[in-house]
Amino acid sequence: MELGGSGFFLFLFVAFAVVVVAKSVKIVPQQMAFVVERLGKYSRTLQAGPTIIIPFMDQVRYRHTLKEIVLDIPEQICITRDNVQVNVDGVIFFRVMDPSRASYGVANYQQAIIQLTQTTLRSEIGKMDLDRSFEEREKINSAVIMAIDHATDPWGVKVLRYEIKSINPPRDVLDAMEKQMRAEREKRAKILESEGDRDSKINRAEGIKQETIKASEADRQRSINEAEGTASAILAIAHATADGMKKIAEVLGTTGGREAAELRVAESYIKEFGKFAADANAIIVPATASDMSSMLGTAFSVFDRLKKITPAK
Numbered sequence: 001m002e003l004g005g006s007g008f009f010l011f012l013f014v015a016f017a018v019v020v021v022a023k024s025v026k027i028v029p030q031q032m033a034f035v036v037e038r039l040g041k042y043s044r045t046l047q048a049g050p051t052i053i054i055p056f057m058d059q060v061r062y063r064h065t066l067k068e069i070v071l072d073i074p075e076q077i078c079i080t081r082d083n084v085q086v087n088v089d090g091v092i093f094f095r096v097m098d099p100s101r102a103s104y105g106v107a108n109y110q111q112a113i114i115q116l117t118q119t120t121l122r123s124e125i126g127k128m129d130l131d132r133s134f135e136e137r138e139k140i141n142s143a144v145i146m147a148i149d150h151a152t153d154p155w156g157v158k159v160l161r162y163e164i165k166s167i168n169p170p171r172d173v174l175d176a177m178e179k180q181m182r183a184e185r186e187k188r189a190k191i192l193e194s195e196g197d198r199d200s201k202i203n204r205a206e207g208i209k210q211e212t213i214k215a216s217e218a219d220r221q222r223s224i225n226e227a228e229g230t231a232s233a234i235l236a237i238a239h240a241t242a243d244g245m246k247k248i249a250e251v252l253g254t255t256g257g258r259e260a261a262e263l264r265v266a267e268s269y270i271k272e273f274g275k276f277a278a279d280a281n282a283i284i285v286p287a288t289a290s291d292m293s294s295m296l297g298t299a300f301s302v303f304d305r306l307k308k309i310t311p312a313k
Contacts, residue, residue, distance in 0.1 A: 019055075020055050023053075023055035023056065024052055024053060024054070024055050025050060025051075025052060026046060026050070026051045026052075026053055026060060027049070027050050027051075028046045028047060028048050028049060028050075028051060029048060030048045031048065031065060031066045031067050032048060032063065032064070032065055032066065033045050033046065033047060033063075033064045033066055033096070033099040034046040034060045034062070034063055034064075034099075035060070035061050035062040035063075035064070035099050035100055035103045036053060036058050036059065036060055036061070037058070037059050037061045038054070038057055038058050038059075039057055042100060042103075042104065043058060045099050045100055046060070061103070062099065062102075062103040064096045064099040064102055064103070065096065066095065066096055066099075067095070068093055068094070068095050068160065069093070069094055069095065069096075069110075070091060070092075070093055071091070071092050071093075071094065071110060071113060071114065072089075072091055073089055073090045073091060073092055073114060073117050073118065073121075074089060074114070074118075075087050075088065075089035075168075076088060076089070076118050076121070076122070078121065078122045078125035078126065079122075079125070079126055080125055080126065080128065080129055080130045080133055081126060081127060081128055081129050082129045082130055084130045084169060084170075084173055085169075085170060086125065086130065086133070086167050086168060086169045086170075087166075087167075087168040088121060088125060088164060088166070088167050088168075089164075089165050089166060090117070090121070090144075090162060090163055090164045090165050091162070091163055091165060092113065092117055092148070092159065092161070092162045092163075093159075093160045093161040093162070094113060094152070094157050094158060094159045094160055095157070095158050095160060096109075096156060096157055096158075097156055097157065097158045098156030099156065100156065101154065101155055101156030102155055102156040102157055105154050105155040105156060106155045109152070109155050109157050112152075112155070113148065113152060113157070113159075116147075116148050116151055116152070117144060117148055117162065120143070120144050120147040120148060121140070121144055121164075124140045124143045124144060125140070130169060130173070133167060134167060137164050137167075140164060141161075141162050141163060141164060144162045145159055145161065145162050148162070
């Protein structure tokens, strides 16, 4: 009986020792923090790794993850500045920075963050019209983060990001917005069409203007060219006539030149007088038509004057 009793006490001692060791050694996982109380009062925070505590006096009261926590914010009704009800939901990202303050600063920091986010979001949505609430999501997100981060600092929690997932107006508001957008699109289409028609007319008018200018310039250049050609022709004829007259004057001064000229003038006279005689409508007869010598004398008096005017070479 004594052996049996000592064995029993030995078993109890071993069991007690195992319990004491089990309660004394705590292994904290990575990215976790344990808050230890000693006799009901905060003692210390255990970081990752094995740690020894005093059994029956120290107790792990809270366990916190140090990882980034993603918390879904339930959908809620918000009223915009223009009195439109919208359903808004979002998601918030935060991290426990001080486990002791997260344990004793607030009873449930996650629930507190959800409530604080919803109230702040309602306040920010109420400051702007419905149209701006769609355009300024970044501004709303930043305002919510600043407000919540300031409020959660005593809790040992750091808010990292907040994102609005959706903003859902009522069905009738959506229909009205769709009609408004359709009207805006039709308005822009008509404006673009009218601007295109205006530009087309301007381009056509500009083309006609340029064409008219080019045509007038072409007519002007053609007239100038024709005038220059006519002037050149007249000048060439004048030079040729002058040269011919000089040649005639030179030939008249040579031996036999006057007799050849008289023969040529007489032939031309007879030929031209024959043309007049052949005209059936009228016959022009000079007063001295039968006096050939008188006509030749008159003609050669001109030649004599030309010969005197022409300088000798």
